[in-house]
Amino acid sequence: MKSDYRRIGDFIRKVSLRNTKLDVTNLMGINIDKFFMPSVANTVGTDMSKYKIVKKGQFACNRMHVGRDKRLPVALLKEDDIIVSPAYDVFEITDQDVLNPDYLMMWFSREEFDRNAWFYTDADVRGGLKWEDFCNLQLRAPSIVKQNEIVKEYNVLESRIKLNDGFIEKLEETAHAIYKQWFVSHENSDDEKRVKLDNYIETNPKLSLKKNTVTTYVELNDLTTTTMRITGSIKREFTGGGSKFQNYDTLLARITPSLENGKTAFVDILEEGEIAAGSTEFIVMRAKKNISPYWVYCLARDENFRSYAISSMVGSSGRQRVNEKYLGEYIVSKIKSEKMNEFHNTVEPIFGMVKLKSMENGKLSMLKNILLSKLV
Missing domain, CATH: 3.90.220.20 (DNA methylase specificity domains)
Incomplete structure (x- = not known):
C-alpha cells in the first residue's frame, strides 16, 4: 500500500x-x-x-x-x-x-x-x-511482523545458496588437488620432456558469429575470483568485436587487478553448439585435440601459471593487460595421452556436480529476485 x-x-x-x-x-x-x-x-x-x-x-x-x-x-x-x-x-x-x-x-x-x-x-x-x-x-x-516473515523466507533461500557455494568450493578444491598431485608435484625436470603450452591450448580461437545475431553475452563482472562459475549473462545482439567462446572453454581475466584477484571461469552455461560473446578483457583458452578442457581450467587456476601470466602484463600502470602470445610460451611437462585421459575421466564428475549445484543456485537466485520484486 x-x-x-x-x-x-x-x-x-x-x-x-x-x-x-x-x-x-x-x-x-x-x-x-x-x-x-x-x-x-x-x-x-x-x-x-x-x-x-x-x-x-x-x-x-x-x-x-x-x-x-x-x-x-x-x-x-x-x-x-x-x-x-x-x-x-x-x-x-x-x-x-x-x-x-x-x-x-x-x-x-x-x-x-x-x-x-x-x-x-x-x-x-x-x-x-x-x-x-x-x-x-x-x-x-510494512509492519515489523510482516518484515520478519519476509526476511525469514529470504534467509531460507540465502542459506541454501551458501550451502551450495560451500559444496562447490570443496568440489573445486578436490579438482585442483588432483591436478596438482598429477601435474605439479611430480613435474619432470628433463628438458626433453617439457613443451610449450601452445602445444596444448589455443588462445582466442577464431569463431564465426554474424553481426546482429542474438546470443549469450558475458561481462568480466560475471566471472568470480574463487570458482569456475559464470554468475550472470544476458542475451543481446552481437555487435562485433570482443571475445567469442563455446562450452568447455576457459575464460581468463587479462586486465589488472582482475587477473591478480583470480577472475577465471569454465564455460558450461551455453546451449549445445552456441557461440557466445563477451568482454574484451578476458582471454579465451581452448583445449586442443586430445587435451582435457578440465586440465586447461585447472592450469589457469594454478599459482605458477598465474604468476607467469602476471609477469607478462604490459601497458600503463592501472590498465595493464596480459600479453596473450606470451602465454603460449609457458613451459609445462609433456603429458602422455593415457594420463590426460585418466585425469579427464577422474575430474569430469566433479565438474558435472559443480554445474548441477550452480544451476540450482541460479533457480534459487531467481526465487530471491521474485521475493525482492514483491517488496513494492
Missing part, C-alpha cells in the same frame, strides 16, 4: 565513530554486489585513526560512483567491527522494532532501488549521490 512508503531518512541516522585508538585493523571496502570485501587500497603512511568504524548491525555505503556504476555499493555488517574509508557513510537504524536491518538490506538489493539511486546522481563525471537525496529515496515498510 502507498501508505507504507516513507523516506529512508525517517528510519536511519549517520554514525561517525573514528578509529582514534587504532584498535580496529580490519579494513574493508564494498563491492557493487553489496558485500564487504578486503580493501586493496595502499595504506602505507596513511593515518588510520581517521578511518570510520562499522559495528555489527550498522551499514556502510559509498555514494561517490553511483552514476558511473549504476549501483549504490551499500552493505550491512553481520560480523566483528571493521574500518572503512573516511569517504564512506556509516549509518544505523534508529529503531529496530520498526525496521528490520535485514529487510532494509533486502530493499537495497533490489534493481529498482539502484535505478532510483542512479536517477538522483549529480552531473559529476563519476555521478555522486548526495546524502540528502539518498535519505529522500522511498522505502516500503
Whole structure:
C-alpha cells in the first residue's frame, strides 16, 4: 500500500565513530554486489585513526560512483567491527522494532532501488549521490511482523545458496588437488620432456558469429575470483568485436587487478553448439585435440601459471593487460595421452556436480529476485 512508503531518512541516522585508538585493523571496502570485501587500497603512511568504524548491525555505503556504476555499493555488517574509508557513510537504524536491518538490506538489493539511486546522481563525471537525496529515496515498510516473515523466507533461500557455494568450493578444491598431485608435484625436470603450452591450448580461437545475431553475452563482472562459475549473462545482439567462446572453454581475466584477484571461469552455461560473446578483457583458452578442457581450467587456476601470466602484463600502470602470445610460451611437462585421459575421466564428475549445484543456485537466485520484486 502507498501508505507504507516513507523516506529512508525517517528510519536511519549517520554514525561517525573514528578509529582514534587504532584498535580496529580490519579494513574493508564494498563491492557493487553489496558485500564487504578486503580493501586493496595502499595504506602505507596513511593515518588510520581517521578511518570510520562499522559495528555489527550498522551499514556502510559509498555514494561517490553511483552514476558511473549504476549501483549504490551499500552493505550491512553481520560480523566483528571493521574500518572503512573516511569517504564512506556509516549509518544505523534508529529503531529496530520498526525496521528490520535485514529487510532494509533486502530493499537495497533490489534493481529498482539502484535505478532510483542512479536517477538522483549529480552531473559529476563519476555521478555522486548526495546524502540528502539518498535519505529522500522511498522505502516500503510494512509492519515489523510482516518484515520478519519476509526476511525469514529470504534467509531460507540465502542459506541454501551458501550451502551450495560451500559444496562447490570443496568440489573445486578436490579438482585442483588432483591436478596438482598429477601435474605439479611430480613435474619432470628433463628438458626433453617439457613443451610449450601452445602445444596444448589455443588462445582466442577464431569463431564465426554474424553481426546482429542474438546470443549469450558475458561481462568480466560475471566471472568470480574463487570458482569456475559464470554468475550472470544476458542475451543481446552481437555487435562485433570482443571475445567469442563455446562450452568447455576457459575464460581468463587479462586486465589488472582482475587477473591478480583470480577472475577465471569454465564455460558450461551455453546451449549445445552456441557461440557466445563477451568482454574484451578476458582471454579465451581452448583445449586442443586430445587435451582435457578440465586440465586447461585447472592450469589457469594454478599459482605458477598465474604468476607467469602476471609477469607478462604490459601497458600503463592501472590498465595493464596480459600479453596473450606470451602465454603460449609457458613451459609445462609433456603429458602422455593415457594420463590426460585418466585425469579427464577422474575430474569430469566433479565438474558435472559443480554445474548441477550452480544451476540450482541460479533457480534459487531467481526465487530471491521474485521475493525482492514483491517488496513494492
